[in-house]
Amino acid sequence: MAVEITVLHLFTFVLAIFLGFELINKVPSQLHTPLMSGANAISGVTIVGAIVATEVGGSFSNFLGILALIFATINVVGGYLVTDRMLGMFQSKSKTASPVPSDSGTSFIGRITSLFRKERS
Amino acid sequence: MIAFVINISYIAASILFIYGLKMLGNPNTARRGNRVSAIGMLIAVIATLLQAGISLPWVFTGLIIGSAIGAVAARTVQMTTMPEMVALFNGSGGIASLLVGWAEYSRGIATNPAIALAVILAVLIGGITFSGSLVAFGKLAGRLPGRPILFANQQVYNAGLLALSVLLGIIYIASSGSRNPFVYLIFLIIVLIAVVLGVLAVIPIGGADMPIVISLLNSYSGLAASAAGFIIENNVLIVAGSLVGASGLILTNIMCKSMNRSLTNVLFGGFGGVAQEGTTQTEGEVKPITAGDAYYILEAANRVIVVPGYGMAVAQAQHAVRELANLLEENGAEVSYAIHPVAGRMPGHMNVLLAEANVPYEQLVGPDDVNPQMDTVDVAIVIGANDVVNPSAKEDKSSPLYGMPIINVDEARTVFVLKRSMNPGFSGVQNPLFYKDNTRMLFGDAKSTVTTLATEFKDDD
Numbered sequence: 001m002a003v004e005i006t007v008l009h010l011f012t013f014v015l016a017i018f019l020g021f022e023l024i025n026k027v028p029s030q031l032h033t034p035l036m037s038g039a040n041a042i043s044g045v046t047i048v049g050a051i052v053a054t055e056v057g058g059s060f061s062n063f064l065g066i067l068a069l070i071f072a073t074i075n076v077v078g079g080y081l082v083t084d085r086m087l088g089m090f091q092s093k094s095k096t097a098s099p100v101p102s103d104s105g106t107s108f109i110g111r112i113t114s115l116f117r118k119e120r121s
Numbered sequence: 122m123i124a125f126v127i128n129i130s131y132i133a134a135s136i137l138f139i140y141g142l143k144m145l146g147n148p149n150t151a152r153r154g155n156r157v158s159a160i161g162m163l164i165a166v167i168a169t170l171l172q173a174g175i176s177l178p179w180v181f182t183g184l185i186i187g188s189a190i191g192a193v194a195a196r197t198v199q200m201t202t203m204p205e206m207v208a209l210f211n212g213s214g215g216i217a218s219l220l221v222g223w224a225e226y227s228r229g230i231a232t233n234p235a236i237a238l239a240v241i242l243a244v245l246i247g248g249i250t251f252s253g254s255l256v257a258f259g260k261l262a263g264r265l266p267g268r269p270i271l272f273a274n275q276q277v278y279n280a281g282l283l284a285l286s287v288l289l290g291i292i293y294i295a296s297s298g299s300r301n302p303f304v305y306l307i308f309l310i311i312v313l314i315a316v317v318l319g320v321l322a323v324i325p326i327g328g329a330d331m332p333i334v335i336s337l338l339n340s341y342s343g344l345a346a347s348a349a350g351f352i353i354e355n356n357v358l359i360v361a362g363s364l365v366g367a368s369g370l371i372l373t374n375i376m377c378k379s380m381n382r383s384l385t386n387v388l389f390g391g392f393g394g395v396a397q398e399g400t401t402q403t404e405g406e407v408k409p410i411t412a413g414d415a416y417y418i419l420e421a422a423n424r425v426i427v428v429p430g431y432g433m434a435v436a437q438a439q440h441a442v443r444e445l446a447n448l449l450e451e452n453g454a455e456v457s458y459a460i461h462p463v464a465g466r467m468p469g470h471m472n473v474l475l476a477e478a479n480v481p482y483e484q485l486v487g488p489d490d491v492n493p494q495m496d497t498v499d500v501a502i503v504i505g506a507n508d509v510v511n512p513s514a515k516e517d518k519s520s521p522l523y524g525m526p527i528i529n530v531d532e533a534r535t536v537f538v539l540k541r542s543m544n545p546g547f548s549g550v551q552n553p554l555f556y557k558d559n560t561r562m563l564f565g566d567a568k569s570t571v572t573t574l575a576t577e578f579k580d581d582d
Contacts, residue, residue, distance in 0.1 A: 006235035009351055009359055016360045019139065020367025027146040029462050030482050032372060032469030036339050037207050038145045038155045039368045042138055043339070044210075045162065045361040046218045046346040048169045050183070052353050053224035055174040061228035062176065066183045068220035073187020074194070075214040075342075080159040081195035082206060087152035089200075089476040 041079025047072035130168030137161025215250025218345035239351035248315025267328035340369025432505015
């Protein structure tokens with residue numbers, strides 16, 4: 001029974017791998033670092049596993065879960081922020097004249113709404 | 122009902138990850154893509170918090186501590202030390218997956234062989250990612266020697282350890298995640314082997330191969346997260362982890378192609394350590410030039426390319442370089458930056474540094490664009506790059522670099538090489554470029570040399 005579920009997961013895994021190959025083909029070299037650190041932040045999705053691992057079930061495993069959670073959160077938060085900072089520096093010639101105001105210090109809501117504003121051409 | 126909401130949220134998060142990753146591949150949408158994927162992560166985390174049985178106070182404590190550390194690190198890191206930072210973040214992801222595997226085992230969830238296998242994979246891959254990233258960090262930060270560290274029969278030990286971990290893994294799986302002391306001991310030995318393997322895998326790799334290692338470790342961290350997803354039977358982990366695994370592999374492949382080397386060669390070759398015999402015969406003599414004389418040549422140049430390498434990062438010369446380029450442009454010259462894909466210590470390293478110095482990305486060109494026009498270039502300024510401009514890659518079949526696509530600066534009318542000394546690059550290969558007739562060496566710290574050149578321009582006005 002449980003093995004069948006795992007096979008189903010395996011199916012998802014294989015499809016996602018192929019999707020990943022298709023998604024990131026032909027990335028210009030200037031984006032290699034942000035792509036890497038952005039993907040690195042996504043790999044912090046293990047944070048979900050860490051949260052689940054804090055479930056009641058013996059204090060030692062909870063301890064491991066919390067530890068995992070701290071590390072995964074460092075990966076997620078640090079990864080996204082550093083990628084955003086890097087990408088904020090990439091600018092084209094037309095942009096140098098009117099730099100975008102830095103996001104540092106704006107509220108979280110401000111960050112969310114800015115996503116839906118029109119991005120630079 | 123709540124389970125339904127959680128699962129729908131996971132689907133939404135997966136879609137946002139996919140979209141975000143796709144947008145990251147295009148300069149115009151990259152920043153937005155990163156934020157889209159961050160929102161996906163937020164949704165995944167919030168949905169998980171809805172799950173029953175989670176001790177919220179502890180979770181929030183963990184989230185706050187981790188966020189604080191991550192945010193401070195991300196805000197304060199200097200762009201020149203970005204490869205180190207990426208390696209550290211990567212390592213935290215690896216150890217997190219290892220710990221998730223351990224916690225789930227210790228909680229008694231690994232009761233069927235499939236899950237037990239996933240536990241072993243999460244621990245092995247996570248552990249290798251963790252210690253491998255730490256060693257990469259040590260090499261990048263200069264706390265460990267950047268040269269390959271090799272010892273006799275290294276690969277025999279590696280293979281032996283891997284075989285041992287497979288054997289122990291089979292025993293572990295056969296015991297269906299039993300937690301009796303014997304099986305627990307086996308599990309702990311596997312953890313230990315994973316950490317040791319990560320160290321052994323990265324120490325023999327030289328500094329110049331770091332871009333490949335970093336992107337490969339990045340791929341591993343995704344696969345470890347995926348394995349953790351198999352343990353807790355959670356699709357969002359599986360999907361997100363495998364997307365990262367795939368993207369890391371693609372990047373690794375791009376890096377290998379840019380060096381004309383196979384992945385096996387990088388991982389097992391110990392490049393720059395023992396294979397180098399210095400077969401390249403160097404002819405002619407090195408011709409040093411003073412900044413003052415270099416200025417006169419630059420002053421007359423119409424077309425200048427700048428070829429940066431790791432040395433520019435070490436000297437933190439990117440702002441000075443940008444200033445010199447501005448002065449050259451005011452002087453009527455056309456300036457562009459020729460970026461080799463593996464210049465520096467991580468994929469895209471030079472792009473990040475030049476972006477920090479506000480160089481517009483239209484001015485950055487790759488080897489394929491610049492090489493055909495190299496004969497129209499008056500001056501090529503090589504700043505701290507070495508192997509990526511080494512003509513042996515084209516001319517000398519016995520050179521370890523042979524076949525690697527390079528930037529053909531030797532075809533420019535004049536080449537300035539800014540260099541600290543005559544020591545060969547990280548690969549340890551001699552560079553005949555330094556002995557060519559049209560090459561002039563500007564010895565000294567790259568930053569102060571560039572600043573001196575810029576001052577010459579300013580004084581002249």
